[in-house]
Amino acid sequence: MKQIEKLILADDHTLVREGIKTLVQAMPEVGQIFETGDGLEVVTLTRQISPTLIVLDITLPSLNGLEVVERVKQQNSDVKILMLSMHAGPEYVARAWKAGADGYLIKDSAFEELATAIKTVMNNVRYLSQGIDEEVVQRFIKEKDGLHHEIDILTPRQRQILQLIAEGVSTKDIADKLCVSVKTVESHRAQLMDRLGIHDVPGLVRFAIRVGLIQNDS
Known part of the structure; x- marks a missing residue:
């Protein structure tokens, strides 16, 4: 796995953010860690520092995480984005894939899977949380093909x-x-x-x- 020189951690719950920060700090590949709890600040910070990876909650104030993904990917398509969500429904995963996310991790399993998820997306492989069935997601996408949310x-x-x-x-x-x-x-x-x-x-x-x-x- 290549070095993650700059990582943005975005979650509006301080305790969750601190817990995840502790985990990523233990990874030798991770350099600087920048924190925020606001969606608009993620977009601004991305423009300023050009991060390698963003670990991003979906539910953020000011700008929803899915909207953040679209804007960040327009700015810099090389930035890897791992979504964190309390939602396991296929509609949320489908919207994350459509927005351009590189991984989708359920918050309940974040502490057990986080390192694996980060290493996977950094190796250019899309990661889906173990608690979600990929076949269900793909079936949902096919059923909704041509329709708009x-x-x-x-x-x-x-x-x-x-x-x-x-x-x-x-x-x-x-x-x-x-x-x-x-x-x-x-x-x-x-x-x-x-x-x-x-x-x-x-x-x-x-x-x-x-x-x-x-x-x-x-």
């Missing part, structure tokens, strides 16, 4: 704004975070509401939870 009708920017709205971020704060005007945010919000046929914030929150943009903590 509900979220696919939105543009990447609309998906991002939807997530921020669902997280309870105000219009002004969204504008500040994305470095755009309030009017631009309002325009995107109106457009995504029209596309989804949802015209109230509670409805948007329910939709965001259903498609996995945010996690239901209730």
